[in-house]
Amino acid sequence: MRDSTGEPPQGGPDPSDEVLVARVRLGDQSAFDMLIERFQTKVYNLAFRQLENAEDAADLTQEAFMRIYRGLDSFQGGSTLSTWIYRVVHNLCLDEIKKRRRRPQIVRDPSDPDEGGDSLVERLGDGGETPEEGVLADERRLAVHAAVARLRRHHREVIQLYDLDGYSYNEVAEILDTNVGTIKSRLNRARIALVKELEKDRHLFFE
Structure with missing residues (x-):
């Protein structure tokens, strides 16, 4: 059961990704904060595995969430939100790798x-x-x-x-x-x- 705002009752299950996306599109910043909390560790880990540098991964994580926030209107639900986010992060990692291709990499x-x-x-x-x-x-x-x-x-x-x-x-x-x-x-x-x-x-x- 939901209250008049459409929110689950206090202590109920967390809202789904789809519900959070809909709320973000309506201007609910707290909903985006919940998405960040939900995906931040996975985004950082993906960036770190590809970039193999903790500082670069942290910077890219911040950039990724800015890109995700600006691009949520383009998310049509043809895949899961996590898949869409993973692709955003992967593409950002590829861009970063191209920029530093000639620099020595730290294993x-x-x-x-x-x-x-x-x-x-x-x-x-x-x-x-x-x-x-x-x-x-x-x-x-x-x-x-x-x-x-x-x-x-x-x-x-x-x-x-x-x-x-x-x-x-x-x-x-x-x-x-x-x-x-x-x-x-x-x-x-x-x-x-x-x-x-x-x-x-x-x-x-x-x-």
Whole structure:
């Protein structure tokens, strides 16, 4: 049940993305603040994974939300709001990468717990039932962090979007502005590339 303003009762479920978008279009700044709170961490993590620089990612996050605010009228609901936002951020990251292409890139430390975001290492299994298995699991996580960081950008991003963030083929294709067949092919090549990288630590994975 909603009150006369159309809001859910206090203590009720949070408004959906669609409701917040509608309220923003009516000039409700608090609704946009709620969207920022809802997506800020995901936007920052995406920017950081692509730019590999915390300061650049923070700056781009601010720019992304300004772009999102100005562009909400163009969001037609043909995809989920998160997919649309992901594409906005991805395109901004591409612009930034083009600007700094000739500058040397800093590779993040895969052992740093503050680097943020879900990563492939989280999908490698449990920590093990014994201390020895726990140590092995930690070593595997570090190895995968390093292997993913060494992949080409196109391989990194498709693994992140499909395998880690859980987007569908169609959503990944929309975010990356390509077709589903290309995404499937790129994902297959990315997984092969990742396995090859992990062979450098084959004693952790293949024996």
